Amino acid sequence: MRCVLLCCIALLATESALADMYKWVDENGKVHYSDSPPPGRKAKKLDLKINSISGPPVVSAFTGAGKPVVAAAAGGVKIYTTTWCGYCKQAKAYMQARGTRFQEIDVENSAQGQAEFRAIGGRGVPVILVGAQRMDGYSQGSLEAMLKQAGL
Numbered sequence: 001m002r003c004v005l006l007c008c009i010a011l012l013a014t015e016s017a018l019a020d021m022y023k024w025v026d027e028n029g030k031v032h033y034s035d036s037p038p039p040g041r042k043a044k045k046l047d048l049k050i051n052s053i054s055g056p057p058v059v060s061a062f063t064g065a066g067k068p069v070v071a072a073a074a075g076g077v078k079i080y081t082t083t084w085c086g087y088c089k090q091a092k093a094y095m096q097a098r099g100t101r102f103q104e105i106d107v108e109n110s111a112q113g114q115a116e117f118r119a120i121g122g123r124g125v126p127v128i129l130v131g132a133q134r135m136d137g138y139s140q141g142s143l144e145a146m147l148k149q150a151g152l
Contacts, residue, residue, distance in 0.1 A: 076150055077102035080117050080127040083109070087138040088126040094140055100152055 022034050024043035037043040077095065079102055081088035095102050107117040107125060120127065120134075128135045128143060131150040135142055 076131045076152060077147070078105060078129040079103070080105045080107050080113070080120075080122055080125055082107060082125050085125045090140075091126050091128060091138045091143060094143065095147075098147075100147060 022037045022043040022045055024032050024034075024038055024041050026032060026041075032038070034043075037045075077100060079088065079091055079095075081092070081104055083106065092102070092104065105113040105116055107113045107122065117127070120129075124136065126135075126138055128138070128146070130143075130146040130152070133146045133149065135146060
């Protein structure tokens with residue numbers, strides 16, 4: 001039972017990464033999770049964060065679904081980050097060390113950043129856009145290849 005609850009929390013955290021989540025127990029002792037507190041009941045607001053992508057990075061073609069808000073800027077490189085993400089810090093440090101200009105979008109502390117992250121279907125950080133390519137996660141070798149392919 002505990003495993004099922006933990007799986008539910010993980011699923012809710014990834015599906016609603018940018019929404020508030022609440023937990024409460026009903027009169028029968030059943031635990032509930034929701035994106036809004038129940039009327040007339042005490043509920044604990046859960047402190048959920050956007051996941052850091054820790055598996056192998058996934059590089060794919062990215063068109064932005066025709067949305068101008070996600071057009072690559074700052075020399076064609078955009079990175080969606082959080083302040084606490086180690087992979088985000090590594091990616092930024094690598095690009096800075098090689099002199100690559102990039103635009104950083106904080107998906108937790110910026111309403112515009114949150115909206116853009118949702119628009120591109122972001123589910124974890126970092127998400128790196130280089131021209132028409134997208135990498136979910138971080139690998140220095142994969143990022144280097146993307147940058148070279150974009151002529152950067």
